[in-house]
Amino acid sequence: MLALLAIHIAQKSGIPSLLLFLALGIAFKAAGMHFDDYQLADTVASLSLMVIIFYGGFTTNWNMAKAAAWPAITLASAGVVLTAAATGFFAFYVLRFELWEALLLGSVVGSTDFASVSSILVSNNLNLKYNTVPLLEIESGSNDPTAFTLIMVCLAILLKQDISIPLLVFEQVFFGITLGFLMGWFCMAIIRRFHLAEDGLFIVFIAAAMFGTYAICNVLGGNGYLALYILGIYLGNKEFIHKKNVIFFYDGMSNLVEIALFFLLGLLSEPAKIVQFIPVGFLVMAFMLLIARPVSIFALLSVFKTRLNQNILISLAGIRGAAAIAFAIMAVNSGAPLAIDLFHIVFVICLFSLFLQGFLMPWATKVLDMYDPSDTVLNTFNYYQFKSPFKFIQLRVKPQSPWCNKTITEIDPQANMIFVKVLRDESGADDESGEKTTSAEPAAEKLTDTVSIVPSGDTRIYAGDVLVVGGEGFFDHSGEELEEIRVDSQHPWVSRQIKELALPAEQLIVMIQRANHDLIIPDGNTRLKADDRVVLLSQF
Incomplete structure (x- = not known):
């Protein structure tokens, strides 16, 4: 009970709670408890x-x-x-x-x-x-x-x-x-x-x-x-x-x-x-x-x-x-x-x-001007992902994207989701790769060059921005429908676009992990490379 009271005091006063726990032990020792x-x-x-x-x-x-x-x-x-x-x-x-x-x-x-x-x-x-x-x-x-x-x-x-x-x-x-x-x-x-x-x-x-x-x-x-x-x-x-x-x-x-x-x-x-x-x-x-x-x-x-x-x-x-x-x-x-x-x-x-x-x-x-009021340390988005069905994904805006140069209110995602954060590279460098990436190290997430924006309806989206989007997550309880395939240099898929693979209608390539650990959300024009790891969804 005293520990819970110490936690409450720490939250109200800003005193480190662990210091109060130490103080409790010292107080009990001073009061005559021998250990x-x-x-x-x-x-x-x-x-x-x-x-x-x-x-x-x-x-x-x-x-x-x-x-x-x-x-x-x-x-x-x-x-x-x-x-x-x-x-x-x-x-x-x-x-x-x-x-x-x-x-x-x-x-x-x-x-x-x-x-x-x-x-x-x-x-x-x-x-x-x-x-x-x-x-x-x-x-x-x-x-x-x-x-x-x-x-x-x-x-x-x-x-x-x-x-x-x-x-x-x-x-x-x-x-x-x-x-x-x-x-x-x-x-x-x-x-x-x-x-x-x-x-x-x-x-x-x-x-x-x-x-x-x-x-x-x-x-x-x-x-x-x-x-x-x-x-x-x-x-x-x-x-x-x-x-x-x-x-x-x-x-x-x-x-x-x-x-x-x-x-x-x-x-x-x-x-x-x-x-x-x-x-x-x-x-x-x-x-x-x-x-x-x-x-x-x-x-x-x-x-x-x-x-x-x-x-x-x-x-x-x-x-x-x-x-x-x-x-x-x-x-x-x-x-x-x-x-x-x-x-x-x-x-x-x-x-x-x-x-x-x-x-x-x-x-x-x-x-030191190190406080970032636009975000919270309580989760770094982990808390809600772990403890609720709410999940976050990140999307890079390409120059040819229909969302480019539009405000949030002008974008109709046609889905039950919310724009949570916009990560923007201060250098203003656009991504010209032509691929949608979910890499944990996009240009907008460099150690020193990130601007984090909590979007409103008037926030305008530019090429190179990384959008953090929230929505209800899905988890495949069996995991049996997903298969990982490694594309080596001798694999028949290497250097071919996905649309050229003639996959059955019941199969879909849902994700590609590059050799440099970048995660690619593919489309038909995505070209497979040697050492790619392809996640394949199959329903027969």
């Missing part, structure tokens, strides 16, 4: 992170986030390494920590926290310009595995284990990625083969797949968190019956484990030690906020030509939270000889990070 079981806390933290990371991947719309994927992945890998190293050397040279303990501290707090970042974005409805929200979502959802790998390296050295560090890193990454994809493929094969929902086993199966993936990956020496994130992305971007039920379940479960985790972490802390480590924690947090993260952001994102105000806000969004504290507990339980109180130092860092960055982000968003 110091680090082993139990480690188990709860690991289970919670598994749910949070899997759900973060599951709700990532890859098609919409793909334009920001490379910058995000760069930050989630190289960015974590740079931030962790810089923080570690700061602790070594300035705070006089032992070298590998300092680097362990940097690794523990090296990743941003998905739960904290998403909580602040959603609670303040902060939609950001230039495709920044998907970038932050992918970065914060996928950078924990990198931090985990760095922690494994530091602990191996502190424990004087006779292992090959390059081999350890390779195993963590290779088995994590490979097993994530393999388990995703296996799960989809089971889902399509058996009717689990009819027996009430669907949610149980997904949960078993999640825990099984983590366990198998750990046994093989891989990164279980990375495997879970890949598994989540793979399953979340597939269509299957009762997918909404999975969303409902994990939406509630992720909230529950976040409440439990932050409350437990607050309960595990000791108020006297929190006060004792305020100076150290504040210095480390300030260094990360003002130097370590901005330097890594500006250095790595310069390749992608992102804007100054965007880089500053991304630097500010590097919030530390549950993952860092959970990793600190794991390090304490590892048996490594530590001269520092890693848990309470990290705890203080996260407290300051949640408090300062949580309050600064809404203000900085407006000051």
